[in-house]
Amino acid sequence: MSRGVLAVAESVDGHLAASGREAAAAARSLSEGGTVTGLVLGTALAGPAGELSRAGVDRVLTMEAPALEGRRALPWAAGIAAAAAATSASVVVLPGTAFGRELAGAVGSLWDAPATAGVTEIVGSDAEGIEVARPAFGGRATQRLKLTGPRIVLALRANSVPPAPPAAVPAPIEPIPAPELAAGILAGEPVGFAAAASTGGPELTQAAIVVSGGRGLKAPENFALLEELARSLGAAVGASRAVTDAGWKPSSYQVGQTGKSVAPQLYVAVGISGAIQHLVGMMSSRVIVAINSDPNAPIFRVADFGIVGDLFQIVPALTAEIRRVRGLAEPGRSPGA
Amino acid sequence: MEILVLVKPVPESESRLRPSPDGRQLDTEGVKFVLAGYDESAVEQALLLKESVPGSKVRAVALGPAARAEEVLRATLALGCDAATLLEAPPGRELDGAETARALALAAAKGPADLILLGKQSGDQETGILPTALAARIGRPGFSNVLDLRWDPGSNRFRFARATEAGEERWEVPAPLVVGLQQAWNDPRTAKLQNILRSRKLPIDRIPAAEVAAALGPAPRESATKFLLPPPRTGAKMIEYGRPEEAAEQLVRILRDTARVLP
Numbered sequence: 001m002s003r004g005v006l007a008v009a010e011s012v013d014g015h016l017a018a019s020g021r022e023a024a025a026a027a028r029s030l031s032e033g034g035t036v037t038g039l040v041l042g043t044a045l046a047g048p049a050g051e052l053s054r055a056g057v058d059r060v061l062t063m064e065a066p067a068l069e070g071r072r073a074l075p076w077a078a079g080i081a082a083a084a085a086a087t088s089a090s091v092v093v094l095p096g097t098a099f100g101r102e103l104a105g106a107v108g109s110l111w112d113a114p115a116t117a118g119v120t121e122i123v124g125s126d127a128e129g130i131e132v133a134r135p136a137f138g139g140r141a142t143q144r145l146k147l148t149g150p151r152i153v154l155a156l157r158a159n160s161v162p163p164a165p166p167a168a169v170p171a172p173i174e175p176i177p178a179p180e181l182a183a184g185i186l187a188g189e190p191v192g193f194a195a196a197a198s199t200g201g202p203e204l205t206q207a208a209i210v211v212s213g214g215r216g217l218k219a220p221e222n223f224a225l226l227e228e229l230a231r232s233l234g235a236a237v238g239a240s241r242a243v244t245d246a247g248w249k250p251s252s253y254q255v256g257q258t259g260k261s262v263a264p265q266l267y268v269a270v271g272i273s274g275a276i277q278h279l280v281g282m283m284s285s286r287v288i289v290a291i292n293s294d295p296n297a298p299i300f301r302v303a304d305f306g307i308v309g310d311l312f313q314i315v316p317a318l319t320a321e322i323r324r325v326r327g328l329a330e331p332g333r334s335p336g337a
Numbered sequence: 338m339e340i341l342v343l344v345k346p347v348p349e350s351e352s353r354l355r356p357s358p359d360g361r362q363l364d365t366e367g368v369k370f371v372l373a374g375y376d377e378s379a380v381e382q383a384l385l386l387k388e389s390v391p392g393s394k395v396r397a398v399a400l401g402p403a404a405r406a407e408e409v410l411r412a413t414l415a416l417g418c419d420a421a422t423l424l425e426a427p428p429g430r431e432l433d434g435a436e437t438a439r440a441l442a443l444a445a446a447k448g449p450a451d452l453i454l455l456g457k458q459s460g461d462q463e464t465g466i467l468p469t470a471l472a473a474r475i476g477r478p479g480f481s482n483v484l485d486l487r488w489d490p491g492s493n494r495f496r497f498a499r500a501t502e503a504g505e506e507r508w509e510v511p512a513p514l515v516v517g518l519q520q521a522w523n524d525p526r527t528a529k530l531q532n533i534l535r536s537r538k539l540p541i542d543r544i545p546a547a548e549v550a551a552a553l554g555p556a557p558r559e560s561a562t563k564f565l566l567p568p569p570r571t572g573a574k575m576i577e578y579g580r581p582e583e584a585a586e587q588l589v590r591i592l593r594d595t596a597r598v599l600p
Contacts, residue, residue: 012502071501072480073473074469074472074473097502099501101465104464105465105468106469107473108466108473109434112554114433115470116434116466117465118465137348137461140567143561146560155466184476185472185476187478187511188478188509188511190508191508191509193507194498205502208600209598266598266599283567286598300573303572304574304596305591306575307584318589320582325589
C-alpha cells in the first residue's frame with residue numbers, strides 16, 4: 001500500500017546530519033511507492049537541503065523561520081505537522097537523535113497520532129499500520145509493537161537503517177511557509193552553548209563504531225592508545241564509569257546506565273571488566289569485542305569475540321593491522337612519503 | 338512554586354525478564370513495580386527545588402494499575418512529596434504516547450503548576466517521548482535531556498542545561514514549563530523508615546479509570562505484538578594466539594570478512 005511519508009532531517013554546522021539520511025532511507029522503505037518528502041527546518045537551510053535532495057527523497061521542503069532556530073520541540077512539531085498536512089503524508093519519520101525523540105512526542109500530540117522512538121527495525125507494514133521493533137529495558141529486551149491509524153510517527157535509533165547511496169539527480173527543493181506559532185510555546189530563549197569535549201571523531205551515540213576504555217588502561221595518558229585505534233576505525237571514543245569518576249575523561253564520554261546508551265555496529269571494550277552498569281549502555285551493539293587481561297571478566301560473557309591479553313600490546317598491534325588492511329598511513333607520515 | 342512530578346511504576350531492575358504467555362509483552366507475574374531510573378532523579382530534583390524555594394509544594398502523579406501506582410506514590414510521599422494523585426489506568430487498554438499525555442493532562446488540569454517534571458524516559462520502555470508529548474498537549478514549552486535545573490526568583494525563570502549530541506545548550510525559560518530530566522543535582526535520596534511508615538497513612542487523590550478512559554481516543558492505536566529476549570549469550574569466541582600481531586590479524590579478519598563491520 002503506497003503512502004506519503006515525510007522524513008525530517010536535522011543539520012549540524014551547516015550540513016545534513018547523518019541521522020537525516022537514515023530517516024530518508026526509512027521513509028523510502030515505508031512509502032511503498034508513495035511520495036517521500038524530506039523536510040529541513042530552521043535558518044540557513046541551503047546546504048542541508050541540497051544534501052538531503054540527494055539522499056533518496058522525491059522532493060525537499062525548506063521551512064525557514066527565525067522561530068525555528070534552535071531546537072525547540074513544540075515549534076518544530078507544529079512545522080512538521082503543517083508540512084505533513086501540506087504533502088498529505090500519513091507517516092512522519094524522525095531522526096535517531098535525542099531531539100528526534102522530543103519531536104516524536106510533540107508531533108504525536110499535535111498531530112494526534114501514535115508515536116514511538118528508538119526504532120531499530122521496521123518489521124512490517126500493511127494497510128492497517130506499521131510494526132516496528134525497539135529496544136527496551138536497557139537493551140535487555142526488544143519490544144515489537146504495531147502502530148495503526150491514518151497517521152503514524154516514528155523516530156529511529158541512530159545506525160539502524162543504512163542510508164541510501166547518493167542520488168545522481170537531486171530532487172527538487174521548494175520552500176514551505178512556517179505555520180503561525182503560539183507565543184506560549186516560544187517562551188524563553190537559548191543563552192549559551194558548551195560544545196562537548198571533542199573526541200576528535202564522530203559523536204558517541206551516533207557513531208557506527210565505538211572504542212571504549214576502562215580502568216585497565218591504568219592511567220589517563222594511556223587513552224592515547226585507544227584514540228589511535230579509534231582514528232584507524234573512524235570510531236568514537238567512550239569510557240566506563242570508573243574512568244569518568246576518576247576524572248580521566250569528562251562525563252560526556254561515559255557509556256552506561258548513568259551515561260550514554262550506544263548501539264553501534266561494532267563496540268570494542270578495552271580494559272573494561274563489564275559491570276552491569278556499563279553493560280546496559282552497550283548491550284544492543286551489533287558486534288561486541290572485548291580485550292582484557294582477566295579471562296574471567298564478565299565482559300567476555302556478553303562479547304562476541306574476546307582477546308585475553310595485555311592491552312598495551314594488543315591495542316597497538318590491532319591499530320597497525322587495521323591501518324594496514326585499510327591502506328592508511330602511519331600517523332606522522334603523509335601518504336606516499 | 339507548585340511542582341508536579343510524574344512517575345511511572347516500572348519493574349525492579351533486577352527483575353527476570355520473560356515474555357508473557359501470549360508472547361506479546363513482558364510477563365509481569367510476580368514482578369515488583371517500583372519508582373526507578375530517571376523518575377527517581379525527577380523526584381529528587383523536585384524536592385531539591387522545593388527546599389530551595391520557600392513555600393513550594395510537590396505533588397506526585399502516577400498513571401497505572403491502582404495497586405502499582407499507589408506503591409510508587411507512597412514511595413514519593415515517604416521521600417518528601419506533599420501530595421499524590423493516582424490516575425487509574427483503564428484495565429487492558431494499551432496507550433500510545435499521545436494518549437498517555439492526555440491522561441496525565443487530567444492531573445495537570447487539577448491545579449496550576451509552575452513546573453511539570455518527569456524523567457527523560459521511563460525505566461522500562463525508554464521511549465523518551467512523554468515530556469514533549471505532554472508539553473504539546475497542554476501547550477507549554479517542553480524540553481527533555483535537562484540537567485542543572487535552577488529557578489531564578491529574580492527573573493521568574495528556570496535556567497537549565499540541555500544535553501544534545503553536539504554539547505550542552507543553556508536555556509532560560511519562564512514558568513510554566515515541562516521538563517524531562519536527565520540528571521538531578523544530587524543522587525536520589527533514600528526515605529527514612531519513620532517516613533515510610535508515615536506515608537502508608539497519607540491520603541492519595543484518585544482519578545478513576547472511567548474518567549481516564551473518557552480522555553482517551555475511541556480505540557487503541559498502539560499494541561504490543563512481540564516481546565523478544567536476545568538469544569542467550571554463549572560467551573565470546575576467544576581468539577587463540579601466540580604473538581599480539583597474530584591476535585590482531587585474526588580479529589581483523591573476522592571483523593572484516595565474517596562480521597562485516599569494518600569500514
